[in-house]
Amino acid sequence: MKSVLDKIALAYSLDVNPDDLDDYGNIKEYVPPVFEPFVEDMGGTDLMDIQAALDGGPGPSALESDIGITAGWCPNGSWSGGICKPFNNIRTHWMRAHGVVNNLPIHMAILPGTHNSGFDKQAASTPSSEVCQDVAPYHQLTAGIRVLDLRVQHYWGYPVGDPRRYSIFHSTNNGRTVQGDILDAVRMFRQSSDGDTQREIVILNFHQFRNFTADAHRELAGIIKSYLGESIISPVYRDLTVSQIWTLPNYKNVVISYNSDPRDALFWKGVNQRWIGSNTPSDKELKAFIDRVGNEVKPAGELRAIQAHRMAPVIYIPSDISGSLMSWFAAGSASHPIMKYYIINCDWSLRHRLVDNIIFSNQFRSRALGIPDVVQASPTSIGVQGMPSARHMILQIDDAHWTETVALPPILDEEPHRLLVCSDADAECELDLRGSDVPLPGVRLSKGEVVALVCLDGSRQWALQVRECSPNEHGHVIAAPCDGEKFIRYTLSIGNYAPLVYLPAEAPANSVVLIVCDALYTTRIGHSQGTDELEHVISAGQVLAFTYSTASRQWHKQEVLPGSHN
Incomplete structure (x- = not known):
């Protein structure tokens, strides 16, 4: 039987979590989380009643006397297990039920998020200074949260396929994993409420990485894509509205935001998390920062979050600032404070009615931006x-x-x-x-x-709107359009150049590859590796187009319109 110090030293040498070693130094068997199917109890309320309740607003904002309270803030609702729940609202499938984000691109919607989403009271390990949520990520989703803030540590000591290879961390680990507690949770969430959640769009923001190599990034990307598959929303559709995304094939409903370069072509850029830069600001300092961020102009297409959280001085644990949040992000009209923000991340995110404020406020966002119905x-x-x-x-x-x-x-x-x-x-x-x-x-x-x-x-x-590829990021074999995509564009440029590239070996019928040359030198284009079919040559300033025929299993060069590129 090993001492605690021996176990920690052995875990360090093996690159595993000490909690996963038994008393003899062997890696314990992984125990996956268990998800209970969840169906929201609406108490017989029908959709028309819910819309009427939504039109009535989420309730009053916090009063000055409520700011700084430490026991949540739940007017017109009930609070248990860390979740403030109103009596007459839908949260499990609020996007579909209320239709308030239909006309908005995802990056322009107001979305509820959780800070350090995997550090909750239901995890196997709960270090007091790290825990900042009451319930597991799965329950966060069923309670209306749509953006999960994830920090991932790679452990090479676990065998390939063991979920613990990619564990959630903050400064420590708590037993949660990407595969078991995030990806499986999203898949289980899709099965909730008789399929009503299939249209709910969730952003998984992979924000920080520890002990990663290029191979580890590729391996994690492969795991994410194998779990979520065709449900991933490509950044190609970044500027489409939510209702247009719902029309895409195969129920696309997950954005993978990946804060590292290079990233997979299916992943979006990382969420720009606007953080004050201090763990223990006063309420006044944090409010001033939040106001300043609200007055910033968000770049087009950017996923942006305000980090509305702080830790208590001296005792150094995440503060419950429910009353303050309900004042700072008050809702009710197109001129209320919440309208200046996009993703709102906070600690103890479900102890108050911020989710309801966000649902309610999205109905004003498209009108305020002048976006008409689809x-x-x-x-x-x-x-x-x-x-x-x-x-x-x-x-x-x-x-x-x-x-x-x-x-x-x-x-x-x-x-x-x-x-x-x-x-x-x-x-x-x-x-x-x-x-x-x-x-x-x-x-x-x-x-x-x-x-x-x-x-x-x-x-x-x-x-x-097309998937963009280049030699440096995607190699010398051009990727084929996939999953209903018609086109792919491959660009050669100065510093991102290859003398020889290959068209995909096969592709869906009538797929189109566009090749653009902004480089100084010519590039030869082969039909596929290992074949000796006729090559094509593209020079600076040219664009070539190829269409795939499944009958002949060949790419055919198309005549492009004059002046297409110069």
Whole structure:
């Protein structure tokens, strides 16, 4: 039997958590967490009643006398187990039930998050100075939280496949793992409430990494993609609205925000966490910082969080500042304080009604930003007198509304426009791409394929939303479009150059690869490694396009429009 000091020394040499060694120095068997299926008790309330309750607001903001209280703040609700729950609201599937984020891109919505999401009272180890949440990440999701703040430590001492290889940490470890407590929790959450949660969009913000190598990053990315698969929302769709994302195939509902370069092509940039830089500011200092961040201009497309948390001086434990939070992020109209923020991360995030404030306030966000409703349309309605505005549209092609050629709707003014074209028709159609920046007159669109375009700069030209690749980040073999994507763009540039690149060995029917050369030298383009088919050459200032034929299993070069690139 080993002493505590011997066990710690052995764990250090093996690179494992000491808590995972038995008294003889052997690694204990991993015990996965158990998730109980969760169905929200609505007490017989129907959706119309819920909307009426939402229109009534989340309740009054905290009074000055409530600021600084240390036992939560739960008006018009009940509080137990660290969760303040109102009597008449939906939280498990609030995005779908209330529809308040439908017209917003994800990065423009107001979203509730938890600071250090994996450090909660229900974990195996609960160091007092680190624990800042009451319930496990799974229960955070069912209670309405939509952004999890994750810091991950890589332990090479566990075998590949052991969830403990990627453990949650702050300054210490508490037994929670990425696979068991985060990825499995998200999958279980999807099975809650009779499928109502399948549309709820969750951001997993992998914010900090300890003991990572390039191989460890690749391994973790592979684990994340194997667990979440087609539910991951590609950054290609960053500027689409939530309702447009809901129209994408395979219930896409998870954003992986990864705060490290290089990152997988399916992952978004890390959340910009605006933190005061001190652990023990006073309420007054923290409030001044929060006000200052609220007056900053957020860069377009950025995921941004305000870190609204602090620790108590001397005793150095996370403070319950529920009353302060409900005052600083008061809701009620388009002019209330909460409207200046996006992701709001705090400690003890469910002891108050901030989630309800956020749900309620999102209904004002799209109006305050001048974002109109998303219009559902079909190809047969394009050009018809009385056609609704195309500023935000889902253009749905199905068997009942099929035409041989589908045109892009006109851009009516210099305001932002967002368009998703998706086909569910058995027959292919030709998508006319004139009026866009795609260097082709059109492409064949097959069942299950989508094309996303936006115009956000007032240019009155549709801009293709496409996965971007390059030699440095993605190698010399060009990736194939996947998961309903129609296009992929591969760019060669100064400092990001390869003399020889290869088209994918295979791809879905009619997939399109666009190759752009901004480099000083020419690049040879082979059809696939190991073949001696005719090569193509691309020079500086050129763009080439290739379309894949499943019948011939070959890529065919397409004629591009004059002046496509220079």
